[in-house]
Amino acid sequence: MNNRRGLVGALALGAAGTLLLAACGSSSSSSSTTTPSGSESPAASASETTNASPSQVATAYDAAQTSIVNPSDATGGTLKLAASADCDSWDPQRTYYAWCWDMQRLTTRTMTAFKSVPGPEGASVVPDLAEGPGQPNADKTEWTYKLKPGIKFSDGTAVTSKDFKYALERLFATDVINGGPSSYYLCLLATCGADGSPDYKGPYKDPTGDLKSVTTPDDNTLVMKLVKPFGGVDFLMSQPITTPIQKAKDTKGEYGKKPLATGPFMISEYSAGKSVTFVRNPNWDQATDDVRKPKVDKVTLAIIEDTAVSDAKVLSGEIDLQADGGLQPEAKTKVFTDEKLKANADNPVDGFIRYFAVMQTVAPLTNKACREAVFLALNKAELLQIRGGKLGGAIANTMTPPNIPGHDPAFNPYPSGADNTGDLEAAKAKLTECGQPNGFSVNMTYVNQGLGGKTFASVQGALKRVGITVNSLPGDGASYYSSWIGSPKNIVDKKIGIAVAGWGADFPTPFGFWNSIANGKLILPEGNSNYPSINDPAVNSALDAVSAESDATKLQPLGATLDKAVMETATYLPFLFGRSFWYRQPRLTNVYLNAGVGNYYDYVQIGTSDGK
Amino acid sequence: LVRYVFRRLLGAVFVVWVISVVTFSLFALANIVSGSSPAYLYVGKTSTPAQVAAVEESLGLNKPYVVQYWEYIKAIFVGRPLTDGVNGDVYCNAPCFGYSFQLKTSVWELIQDRFGATLSLAVGAAILWLIVGLAIGIVSALKRGSFLDRFGMIFALAGVSLPVYFTGLLLLYAFSFGPEAIRWFPDTTFVPLSQGIGPWARALTLAWISLAFLYAALYARFTRTNLLETMGEDYIRTATAKGLPRRTVVGKHALRAALTPLITIFGLDLAGLLGGAILTEKTFTIPGLGALAVDAIGKQDLPVIMGVTIVGAIFIVIANVIVDVLYAYVDPRVAYS
Numbered sequence: 048m049n050n051r052r053g054l055v056g057a058l059a060l061g062a063a064g065t066l067l068l069a070a071c072g073s074s075s076s077s078s079s080t081t082t083p084s085g086s087e088s089p090a091a092s093a094s095e096t097t098n099a100s101p102s103q104v105a106t107a108y109d110a111a112q113t114s115i116v117n118p119s120d121a122t123g124g125t126l127k128l129a130a131s132a133d134c135d136s137w138d139p140q141r142t143y144y145a146w147c148w149d150m151q152r153l154t155t156r157t158m159t160a161f162k163s164v165p166g167p168e169g170a171s172v173v174p175d176l177a178e179g180p181g182q183p184n185a186d187k188t189e190w191t192y193k194l195k196p197g198i199k200f201s202d203g204t205a206v207t208s209k210d211f212k213y214a215l216e217r218l219f220a221t222d223v224i225n226g227g228p229s230s231y232y233l234c235l236l237a238t239c240g241a242d243g244s245p246d247y248k249g250p251y252k253d254p255t256g257d258l259k260s261v262t263t264p265d266d267n268t269l270v271m272k273l274v275k276p277f278g279g280v281d282f283l284m285s286q287p288i289t290t291p292i293q294k295a296k297d298t299k300g301e302y303g304k305k306p307l308a309t310g311p312f313m314i315s316e317y318s319a320g321k322s323v324t325f326v327r328n329p330n331w332d333q334a335t336d337d338v339r340k341p342k343v344d345k346v347t348l349a350i351i352e353d354t355a356v357s358d359a360k361v362l363s364g365e366i367d368l369q370a371d372g373g374l375q376p377e378a379k380t381k382v383f384t385d386e387k388l389k390a391n392a393d394n395p396v397d398g399f400i401r402y403f404a405v406m407q408t409v410a411p412l413t414n415k416a417c418r419e420a421v422f423l424a425l426n427k428a429e430l431l432q433i434r435g436g437k438l439g440g441a442i443a444n445t446m447t448p449p450n451i452p453g454h455d456p457a458f459n460p461y462p463s464g465a466d467n468t469g470d471l472e473a474a475k476a477k478l479t480e481c482g483q484p485n486g487f488s489v490n491m492t493y494v495n496q497g498l499g500g501k502t503f504a505s506v507q508g509a510l511k512r513v514g515i516t517v518n519s520l521p522g523d524g525a526s527y528y529s530s531w532i533g534s535p536k537n538i539v540d541k542k543i544g545i546a547v548a549g550w551g552a553d554f555p556t557p558f559g560f561w562n563s564i565a566n567g568k569l570i571l572p573e574g575n576s577n578y579p580s581i582n583d584p585a586v587n588s589a590l591d592a593v594s595a596e597s598d599a600t601k602l603q604p605l606g607a608t609l610d611k612a613v614m615e616t617a618t619y620l621p622f623l624f625g626r627s628f629w630y631r632q633p634r635l636t637n638v639y640l641n642a643g644v645g646n647y648y649d650y651v652q653i654g655t656s657d658g659k
Numbered sequence: 660l661v662r663y664v665f666r667r668l669l670g671a672v673f674v675v676w677v678i679s680v681v682t683f684s685l686f687a688l689a690n691i692v693s694g695s696s697p698a699y700l701y702v703g704k705t706s707t708p709a710q711v712a713a714v715e716e717s718l719g720l721n722k723p724y725v726v727q728y729w730e731y732i733k734a735i736f737v738g739r740p741l742t743d744g745v746n747g748d749v750y751c752n753a754p755c756f757g758y759s760f761q762l763k764t765s766v767w768e769l770i771q772d773r774f775g776a777t778l779s780l781a782v783g784a785a786i787l788w789l790i791v792g793l794a795i796g797i798v799s800a801l802k803r804g805s806f807l808d809r810f811g812m813i814f815a816l817a818g819v820s821l822p823v824y825f826t827g828l829l830l831l832y833a834f835s836f837g838p839e840a841i842r843w844f845p846d847t848t849f850v851p852l853s854q855g856i857g858p859w860a861r862a863l864t865l866a867w868i869s870l871a872f873l874y875a876a877l878y879a880r881f882t883r884t885n886l887l888e889t890m891g892e893d894y895i896r897t898a899t900a901k902g903l904p905r906r907t908v909v910g911k912h913a914l915r916a917a918l919t920p921l922i923t924i925f926g927l928d929l930a931g932l933l934g935g936a937i938l939t940e941k942t943f944t945i946p947g948l949g950a951l952a953v954d955a956i957g958k959q960d961l962p963v964i965m966g967v968t969i970v971g972a973i974f975i976v977i978a979n980v981i982v983d984v985l986y987a988y989v990d991p992r993v994a995y996s
Binding site: 132133135136138141221222223225226230242243244300303304318319320321322349350351352353355356357359360362363364365523524526529530534571572573574 | 695696699700701702707708709710711713714716717759761762763764768769772773828831832835836842845846847848941942943944946950951953954957959
């Protein structure tokens, strides 16, 4: 899943497969890890607690992480948002940026949705267009949803289960409907060949065909028969990619310019890469929607590419919020050191793990002990400072972020010394074990902008202490994740031993976090996210186990097993759980960070105190 | 005259063609060097090779480069099926400059959408710099060595020395984000002229000043030098000796000769800006062609880069033709040969 600026900007371009769903307020908060997961249990439990009132406060530093700031029933006004770049698409089936999924809550509704509450509970799913959570059969290969009555598209047409079926069929037209997280659905709903191509080609190439795995016994019932057991279907059905699409109004590749809405807002004006205006959808009915309580009449989004200008505009009150990322270092310092401004700021964990992929395909790192030497010599304390110190994140010793079941704060398989500056003796011992007692030479790649250079310098300096020479091999931001480190062949050809990367979960389950980056069956020739190309039987087996499970209590140990299995390969070297730094305009009401929408503010709920 | 214009236009078409070949070659070269299909930039990175191949087919990216180039050029004149090559019911009308990988919109639509902002910025700034630049240049020349001359030349030195992004940010931090007392332009978000001349001008004033500062400085220096040179000519001395009023000597005789070369410079400057005033647009977040191009470069959105480059080149080439024709008209010494 993609965020915007957090990962040196370039991650926003390339780290497909990442909607960050950081559920916790602090990386040290282990309690948060037990909340989000599975589909049946959270949905059911969330349904029971829908009416529970979250805490409400006036305003204070970090208050929006756990409370609703400035609660108010006042309506009217315009919420003015800005972003440094346009969404990858406004077609709900073609977007993969985290903040864009949050924006989609304005216009799209799905069978299930993330709960609208602050704190970890927001990472659980509740029924939205469905009357209840999905009903699976015993082995979780068949899921049934019942659609609420009275739901309409923004053009006034009634929504039926056939519109959901058509939306799922549309995902298979991958030559046109691409860019979104469709990979989760294709081989789950259709049989795929060895190259990953499903046997159904979608409604454009096969207009008379039919996605037989999805049926609609009546206008209110949707039944999905899966190719294999899958426990997280309620999470899949909460993603905007599953929102109903009316076949008669499908303009294919042009749909994102003016998509039909089912949510409380609809797009009235869209100028690609420039601005978007949302107005109220007259065919949305609050009585059918327990998830959203919109307050404003209008939402505007201006694309302001210069983040320094954007920061200045939010601090001067010209815009209300930056929709796609927090403040940059200079503005962050200004806000943090001014008590008055600081009271309107939040510093949540963003759900992303920053790590180094240490390639097992490049000599001498083909030897596990050589990779372990790199792990042990790393200076994580310095890397944390480069990322902005405590405001920028927390040191990570394992890959699974705190919001994902399986996170164990005590698990530290490659300790880098008491002060996190590196365990040089242990690293040297590993070098001896791998037959390179005097060290070796290795190429390291990073995005040639942002913090890439500083990160490289830190790794170079840290590893030099044990005799490992690190050579610089920067990559271009635009193609870094797709064809630079996303190509296993390029990694071998260029002898890339270490690559800087980042990742966040598509949805807050171990499967949602790990599948793209650790599944040995998903090693693609380009656009690969499993950068070290691990295809480990223990990892694959653990992935299968978490894929089929939906019981939250079982996901925690299964996730921990998976995390340990991956860390055992010594290919993923984590160093930081990221944090973002947000400033919210004092005039805004009902503001909180929603773990379900990536710890971004829940835009659809925000109002204004002045009605402007 | 007709033959002259025709010949110049023919030359202009040739130049645009060469630019299109060079631009397209860069497009091809980028793909060859990276060894990666541009379809990945369009389809997203989580796609299988089969899905990428399907996109290559629908966008024609799997064809030889010569064929791709021919189809690209042809589409500018007759259009082509777009996005969905399967059913062909999404059509990119002429002039079709391709399809943005990132913004998932036809490039021509983007150019049309952004041109208004660029035009607003360029024309407003041009008026400002012409007035200020000429005024300072003329006063400096006529009052040579005076305080006004020195002040004017310091202004010119500052204008050419300080980059637009510096003066732009300075203006923004003072008058847009600065202290309440001088926050005269609190909202610099671009609004089109159709929303009223007041909001339009308010949003653009700081950008106009910032951009005009640079050009006004150049024009002031240029005007001063030319006017001083002309004032030293024999025919000016003759006109003065004949007893003509100074206003007539300067206004009718000296200025006309001194400012004629400005037509060439002004035409090319304005045309260059119409292709996108990159730094000013980026600094003031004006959604124009320059900002579009920079964003496209950052994201390797090759069709947009090509489209903006070609359109920018067309502006400059056309301006060149107009300037040449106009110059010959204004200055009879220049023949249409």
